[in-house]
Amino acid sequence: GTNNNLVNPNAGSINQPLLRITPANTTNFFDSDQHMLPCPGNYANTTSIKCPPPSNETLPLVRCISDRVDGIQMKSIDRLEINFRENLKSSRNVSHMNTFFGDWLAFDISSPRESLDLYRYAIMIPSDDSTYLSYGTESITVVNKSYLPMNRTWYSNNTSESKTLNEVTSFLDASAIYGFSEQRLNSVLRDPSDRCMMLMNYSSSYAGDLADAKFGYLPLDSNGEYIVGYQPLRGVNAFTNFYQVIFMREHNRRCRDLRSWYGSAWDDDQYFQESRKWVIALLQKVVFLEYLPTILGRPLDTYNNSYDPNLTPGIDTFFSSATFRYGHSEVSDYYTIIDEFGGSGLQLHLYDVLVTGTLEMYGVPRIAASLSLQRQEELDIFYADFMRAHRPDPSSVHDIASIDHFRGRDQGLPSYNQVRQNYGFLKANDWSDITNNTDVQMRLMSTYANVNQLEAFVGGLAEDHVIESSFGPLFLKSMISQWSRIRNSDRFYYQNSDAGFNDSEILEINRTSWRDIIIRNTPANTPFFVPQNPWIVQPRAALDNLTVDGDGYSRYNVFPCSDGMYNIQWKLTMPTITFKLTIQASQAWFGIGFSNGGGMVGADFIIARTTDPTIEVANYRSVGNQIPVKDDAQIVTVLSSTIVNGVSQVEFSYPLNAPNKQPITDTMKILICAWKPGTNVLSPHISNWNRRNVNFFATGFSQVTVNKYRQSLLVHGIAMVVIWSVIFPASIYIVRYMKHSYEYKSQHKNLQMIGGVSVFVFGAVGMSVADPTNPTPHHTYGIVIYSLVFVQLGLGLLTTWCLASVESVNRGLCSFIKKIHLLFGFALMSVSGYNIYLGIELFGEDPNYTWRRIYLGWLGFILIIFLISEIRHNISGYKFIRPSSEAGNSNQCIRSYIHDAVFEKLLILGWDDINKRVAGGASLVVAEGLVFDIRKWIDVHPGGAKTLQRVIGTDITNDFYFKEDKGSSRLAIDDFQQNIILGFDSVNQYEHKDDEVALTQINKKSERIPKQEKEKSLLSNTSISMANVADRLNANTFKEASRLAMHSHSKFATEKLASM
Known part of the structure; x- marks a missing residue:
């Protein structure tokens, strides 16, 4: 974590003190020596007593808070009440995928170091403790001890510098995977046989899914303990191991891909660091764009170059000691492990998931599906019974609720009301200002003397939730503040330029979902289904086999928006289009939209809200990253709506060409769908949305979606x-x-x-x-x-x-x-x-x-x-050839390209013979005393056909080599006429078809005709045509533009001419 912040290189690194930014750098200790606020017995060995009534003098025993406030206290009759357990489950249908993901995240960002200040009697067990245990669990959840010891994390050295150190970095940098020291990473966590890879176990003796085992599990040390990057003293279980394994598999998968792309161009360290960079980026994306929006009920503010070097990296004390302990309230006593058909295969109790080999026994795909399809416990004051008697091994027992309460006192957290004020909220004057739940009010009243005595952690859990959030106002604000700091103080956050990703790579990361990461790191043919949105539990129904119904909807005009839970059907009813929306929920909002660019911004929406016994439908307009606003002019006509047996269905018509709306025409249109079961209040849909390209005028949308x-x-x-x-x-x-x-x-x-x-x-x-x-x-x-x-x-x-x-x-x-x-x-x-x-x-x-x-x-x-x-x-091509008489080298002439056997068979021709043959239609030219038939070459000559047609019957020697007339250096035509001339017969006897040839300038006489006179003469004798117009235009328009361009010809041209 060092050197992330260039102003303060150590900020955010390991072993840095927790911050006291909010609430306002205040602490609440009993005295100047930072002793904790007193309670009965004051954390010392005292006579066992019952949980006393509330007192203004002391705080309640932490175990009494656990008993009276946090204990479920299920009675015998409650076992038969379906609603009893149902009311303890997440009202927002948040899945256990969130529960243990948050638990695992704590390994990465918050791990206060324990001091040597041991309190052996920190948690006194009252004598009436068993009366608060749930019916039927007593034999398991009874503590059977008088005291439970605790180490403080506050270093009370009787100095003003007393503080708590965070053993991990405050950046979301996957240090839970890669550890907190380079030495341990290189010597323990990396695969010694392949330094690009993370060390994994591919032959686990616990493996029950052999196909999944090939992807690797956590390695074990010689003591049978898992080798992980985070602190081994932290809670390790099959579910937190699940996230560790997935990201380690993703690292190794990325490494293999990189090697296939770059081969030996990179060394192992380059491959390892690049893979690590991508894993960190994917972790950050999943946290900030999936996990947090799910639990907060809304995303953080959009990241727009938001890195702030002046923002101090670090973890706030209140967040670490109170807010981020919220997940302990979400843990269940029992967990269903699904079978191949999505049914309940068996149940594990909380202690079972602590057993080494559980993840390997059931396999990653089955665990992923099981976590996705089960609701977590509601985030509230209640703790699962097994959490209040947590047994990581047979010889020890911990009360997690008591530990959480103790930790707030250990850190000297201010009271609930003081924290509220520090966060900008009004003080609570009555228990009803905290929650409307009368049962919760009674539990608080039976434990604390008054509202001002209430401790911050207890009050934060007890608050009524903000609409569509898992948190009350206090914890919600703390979460937003801390996670914004984690993101905006990180110079290497994946969307910041210093992270090293280009726009295309950032787009790829943003498009990669947590589900995508799971799927590509598990067997392709696994029977265990991970839903599209693994963060929210949604019912599955067979809505994808719809045929033409009585209302005239074609089986092809259907869009299964979400794993069969939410379907959209349509039919054209000119001049309108009629939609039928069906969702497997009796309370929900759901809708469709039409978008120009595929996003929500600027889209036209039609949203349905259940208002039992009917469904309200209205058209809305998008106003950016906010709740859509209902249009003043309503153009939707509801035809029918029903809510029957937990299924809501509405049918409505919508104009094809409505004023100020996107027209629906016989073209592609992006159809957006979004939904949120469990509430009819318009709120962020989190990950419940989908989109397809569709032509509503076509039969179905197969050509654009399948x-x-x-x-x-x-x-x-x-x-x-x-x-x-x-x-x-x-x-x-x-x-x-x-x-x-x-x-x-x-x-x-x-x-x-x-x-x-x-x-x-x-x-x-x-x-x-x-x-x-x-x-x-x-x-x-x-x-x-x-x-x-x-x-x-x-x-x-x-x-x-x-x-x-x-x-x-x-x-x-x-x-x-x-x-x-x-x-x-x-x-x-x-x-x-x-x-x-x-x-x-x-x-x-x-x-x-x-x-x-x-x-x-x-x-x-x-x-x-x-x-x-x-x-x-x-x-090679432009080794210019000169006539042999000038070059003095017989190897540098046209003759050198003519085979001797061919040369010996050539006819002997004079100029009269040549002229007669030309007059008879032959296409002959002379070069270096040799006669060539250029008939086949005229039409394909790169310099133009007309150029060759003009030189027929002439000596082209000087022009072929682009020789200027310089006295004796120029070969006279008369000399050629006086000599015996060798020539090919007009029939090609020998051809080379290897290289190029080009012919240019003409010379029929030994003396040159002045250029201007020649052009004038030629033009005056040429008939009118488009080609002649072009020639005339060139002659009259372009300066020094003779009809023919002269240049020396290449070796290829020479060899080609020799073949003629």
Whole structure:
């Protein structure tokens, strides 16, 4: 935890004192030596007495608070009352997934160090203790001791510096997993055989689910104790081990994924630290965006660059010693372990979950499902009987309730009323100011002399809950304050830039739910079902087999919003649409919404609220992260509503085109659903929401929500990858580096046309399933690419026409078109490559970047191929060849590329013979005293067909090598005419089809015609056509723009000419 805060590097690290920020740095001790407030016997060995009546002089015995206030005190007749136990369960249906997650979190952020100040008689057991025990549990829950010892955590050294040290960091940094020292992490917790991995046990002798055992369990030391990162003295049980195991499995899974991506590029420490970083981020996401919103009833304020370096990291004393002990009230005596069919397999009592091997025996999937499907105890003053006689081993017993009360006195917490004032609340003047529950009032009155004597922890538990929260006002404010401090003082909170995550990775983390983490770290074929929202227990019903009913709803027009609990049906009743909403609850609010971007903000809502015996339905508008506001103008018409046998159903109509509302048309629309069973008061839905893309005008929504929709997207994506990453690159490669082939132009054109048509077809597939109300960068780029690809094809066709028809193709206008075609193609390829990456991300099946990395690897491979080819093309291809008479080297001429056997069979021709053959239609040229037939090459010449047509019957030697007329250095045509000329017959006897060739300038006479006169003469004798217009435009518009561009030809061109 050191160096998180750069102003105070030790702040928030291990062994730092608890903060006294709220309440107002006050303590409440008996004297200046920090002795605890007195009670009967004053925590010393005294004669056993009964729980005395309330006294203004002393506080009650902590065990008497446990007995009178916290004890369930079930009577014999209560066993037969269903409502007795029901009333003790969570009224918000919060699951036990929350109970033990909070318990496990305490290992990570709050562990006050015990001092050596031992109070052997701290918890005196009154003589009438057994009268407060629940019927039928006495033999198990009886303490059978006169006193229970306690160590103080307050260091009372008779100095002003007395304090309590927190043994763990105050940051949510997964230190419960990775420990609190690098030495222990490296020597004990990491796998010695694979330093990337956390040490796990893959061959547990307790394992009952062998498939699950392959994922690993907690390792055991030589004494049979679990090896964990947190302090071993803290309570370890099968349920807290469950969270430890899941996150350790996630670490090892991430490590394996990273290795598959980076191979040997990273060392073990890099792999380990990166995996650790992701586990910490996922833990933070689950806590702040799932666990806390569930128990608080609302999320914390939105994190918006909220890191504050001036905010002191640390754990508040009141939070540690009172508020965050709330979870002890939620623990049950018994836990149902479900069977393969979701039924009650067997029951474990609280002591059973303490037994080593329990988690392994039942397996992680079964435990996950069991915790998700059972309600916790209500967060209130009552403690489970087994918690008041907690037996971690047969030789010891602890009263957790008494310990909690003792700890408040140990820390000198102010009274309940003083804490209320310090948090900004009014003092309570009467017991009814704390709670309306008369039973709770009577218990408090029987224990404390007056309201001002009431201790803060007891008062916090006794408060009536804030609507839709598990807490009363005091604990709620403490929770919000402390968790906001934990988040906003952490420089490495995953949404802060210093954590090292980019926007895409943060989005991936935010999209990963606790359920996702469980599912991917347990066997895929497990029969144990973890519900969509594991934090809230919801009934499961078979609502997913609906067929066409008497009201005319098609079996395809149904959206099962939540595991069969909440269903939405619809049918078109022009000019309205009719909805039928069915939820498995007799008290709830539930509704639907239509969104532009898929989120709640800006959405139109229709919300139903049960008001037994009817259901109220109204349309609302979103006002951001607040409760929706009912519209002034109501446009919903309720057709029917019923609440029968715990099922609420309402049918209503809604205008397709309502004023100031999003119209419902024959296009994709994002349908949002949200619900909250157990209350009809509009409040945050926590995780009870879902959404789908749907076209209400289509039959059902299969094409947008089920396999066909995903298949359409998959086909679209694969096609685009093939087109832009295979077909188009191959086409470009051919036209760039394979010009020696006679078919290169047709191959390039055909591939371009195939790619263009494919873009049209498969682009249309993508657009057909895209949601126009939810535009994304991928959709926007796709539409732009879809449109511009046809512009690029048009430029390609125009370039092809220039090459075939325009003589000045390499100058002026056509040259400009060619360059635009090149640059435009490069830009289009770049944008499309990026857009495919976005598409893979948007498809949502690549949480570990596997496919994105494969795609980037493929692009890198293509770029390497092009780079190597470009280097070869420029270095090897442009070894310029000079005539042998000038170079003096017979190996550097056209002759060197002609096989001797072929050369010996050549005909001997003179200029008259050449002229006759040209006049007869042959396409012959002369170079270095050799005659070549260029007939096949004219149409595919990279420099243009007209260029070659003009040089037929001429000597192109100087122009082929781009030689200027410099006196004797220039070969005279007359010299060639006086010599014997060797030539190929017009029929190709020998061909090379390896490299490129290009021919340029002409010379029919030994003396040059002045350029301006030549252009004037040529233009005056040319008939009017589009090509001639282009030539004239180039000649008249572009300065120094002759019809022909001259350049030296490459080795490839020389070899190609030699093959003719």
